[in-house]
Amino acid sequence: MVAAGFGNVLVSRLIHRAHGEAGWFLYAPSCALVEADRSRPGTAEHIAALPGITFLDLDLPAALAVAREATWADAHAKYAAQPIPDRPDGAVVATADPQKWKGHPVRVLDVNP
Template sequence: MSDQIHVLLDETAMVAAGQGNFVVSRLIHRAHAEAGWYVYVTTCALVEADRARPGAAEHLVSMPGITVLDLDLPAALAVARDDSWAVAHTRYAAEPMPERPDGAFIATAAPKRWENHPVRLLDINP
């Protein structure tokens, strides 16, 4: 088990960040200020967040501590099998990989949408 914390923001968490959600703000702060904390956004979820809250994408990617995960070929192949690009890209990025051996938690304001997916969640609702 790694001593690093990896968290992916889904599009609902990104929108919540723009609305002042304390949990998301704290995660972003920790990723910027503390060693071993990492916060990611996938490009597909970033697009959906910006559709829901215009300006969210530019705001999030300008923050120190946020790492944007591109839609590379393996991610694109995973996305192609799903109806929702945002969910598929985020789910794929949460899987264990060499840079995230234990995978990543998905921070979300909509935990029910992830019930049928084998992922670890962080519910950001109060």
């Protein structure tokens, strides 16, 4: 999310595609939104103003998953990437730090230039 505020071209394309193409979704876990705003103030408002982004609430199943992990943002993203009936293949975690996700059961998209 912080990369979106830095003018990352790949992230901008993902946002544009989610807004303009049917069947393309870009999810923003609430906990990741909070952490992004803490590291770069104003990020939450910027992301919230973008079209095509679906914000994921910290509902009870997500909260239980988050409670087992060290960081809320990573835990909520990992939980959001797991398969569910609407996303049987799960979701991909777009990240500027792909090494952080080694060993985790998620697919990763490196958004570094």
